[in-house]
Structures are given as C-alpha cells and as structure tokens.
Amino acid sequence: MKEKINLKNNPILTILISFGIATFLFFFFTNEQFFVWAFSRHQNILSWAVRPLLMLPFCYFAYKKNLNGILLTVLAILTSMFWFPVPAEINPQVMEFLNAEKEYLTSDFNVIKAISLVGIIAFLVLLAYSFWKRSVKMGLGIAISGAVLKSLWSVCESPDGGRATIPFAIGGFIVLLVAVFLYKKFKMKKQEDYCLKEVKK
Numbered sequence: 001m002k003e004k005i006n007l008k009n010n011p012i013l014t015i016l017i018s019f020g021i022a023t024f025l026f027f028f029f030t031n032e033q034f035f036v037w038a039f040s041r042h043q044n045i046l047s048w049a050v051r052p053l054l055m056l057p058f059c060y061f062a063y064k065k066n067l068n069g070i071l072l073t074v075l076a077i078l079t080s081m082f083w084f085p086v087p088a089e090i091n092p093q094v095m096e097f098l099n100a101e102k103e104y105l106t107s108d109f110n111v112i113k114a115i116s117l118v119g120i121i122a123f124l125v126l127l128a129y130s131f132w133k134r135s136v137k138m139g140l141g142i143a144i145s146g147a148v149l150k151s152l153w154s155v156c157e158s159p160d161g162g163r164a165t166i167p168f169a170i171g172g173f174i175v176l177l178v179a180v181f182l183y184k185k186f187k188m189k190k191q192e193d194y195c196l197k198e199v200k201k
Contacts, residue, residue, distance in 0.1 A: 052172020
C-alpha cells in the first residue's frame with residue numbers, strides 16, 4: 001500500500017513555492033518592463049479588493065498548520081496585482097497613490113524602507129503564528145493593527161491617493177472577522193450535533 005504524500009508540509013513543495021516567491025520578487029525589482037506592466041494592471045481596483053480577501057486563506061492555512069498553503073497564499077497575494085486587465089478608466093486617487101508607491105519602491109534603500117520591510121514581514125509572521133497556535137483573538141488583534149497601520153502608511157505616503165486604500169484595508173478585516181465568527185459557529189453546531197448523537201445512543 002502506497003504511503004499518502006503529505007502536501008501540507010512537503011519540503012520539496014515548500015522549496016518550489018519559495019522559489020516562485022523569490023523569482024517574482026527578483027523580476028519585479030530588477031526588470032523595469034515587468035515592473036511597469038504589473039503596475040499598469042494594478043490600476044484595476046479588483047486587484048486592490050482581492051488582496052485583503054486573500055488574508056482569509058492565509059489565516060485558514062495557518063490555523064490548519066499548513067505551511068505550503070501559507071506560502072502559496074503569499075505568492076497569490078504578490079502576483080494578484082496583475083491578475084486583472086488594465087481598466088478602461090482609472091480613478092485619479094488610484095493613479096496618484098500608485099505613482100507614489102512606484103516612486104517609493106524605486107527609490108534608494110534606506111532606514112525607513114528597512115523598517116517598513118521588517119514591519120511587513122513581522123506582521124505576516126505574527127499573524128500566521130497566532131492562528132497556528134489557535135489564538136484567534138490575538139490573530140484578529142494583529143489583523144486590525146495591520147489594517148490600521150497600512151491605512152496610515154498609505155495616507156502618509158500619498159495624502160489624497162492613500163485614502164482610496166482605507167475601505168479595502170478595513171473591509172478585508174471585517175470579512176475576516178465575519179469568516180471567523182461563522183467558522184466558530186459552524187464548529188459549535190457540529191459539536192452540538194455530535195453530542196446529541198452520542199446521547200441518543
């Protein structure tokens with residue numbers, strides 16, 4: 001009988017997904033043509049909406065202790081900026097914020113950018129850790145903190161354009177909160193049904 005392959009934490013799959021993340025980041029920051037192409041498609045606000053929603057599978061896979069699921073979601077979050085076509089009409093606020101973001105990403109690396117990078121990595125690690133340890137309250141606290149800090153950073157970076165990101169950041173947290181509530185309610189209902197069956201026996 002063949003042994004079932006565990007894809008959750010399969011080391012070969014982990015290496016492949018990590019390589020995919022590294023490859024994307026390498027081309028994004030070293031290939032100007034790819035950088036411009038990705039940002040032109042990122043003008044589509046659907047890519048702004050899907051990113052916060054991808055935090056749902058990120059937290060779910062962490063809750064299920066699925067390392068490869070977490071990494072695959074990170075890859076999805078990174079690449080989601082070019083999933084959708086260039087929009088026919090572009091919101092001026094969106095354009096203003098993306099121009100500010102492009103300027104920020106292409107500027108020289110400094111202490112502020114180093115702190116921002118560490119902050120992003122720390123947010124993802126802490127969020128994954130909290131759900132991995134099944135500390136839902138801690139996870140939700142980190143999620144809302146991340147949404148608020150992201151909104152503040154966006155407004156500081158682009159006072160007018162940054163406001164366009166706020167509904168997506170806060171909306172993403174609300175969707176996560178509702179998903180957690182429904183999941184816990186489903187688990188409780190399942191447990192109640194199981195107890196009733198045991199009593200009837």
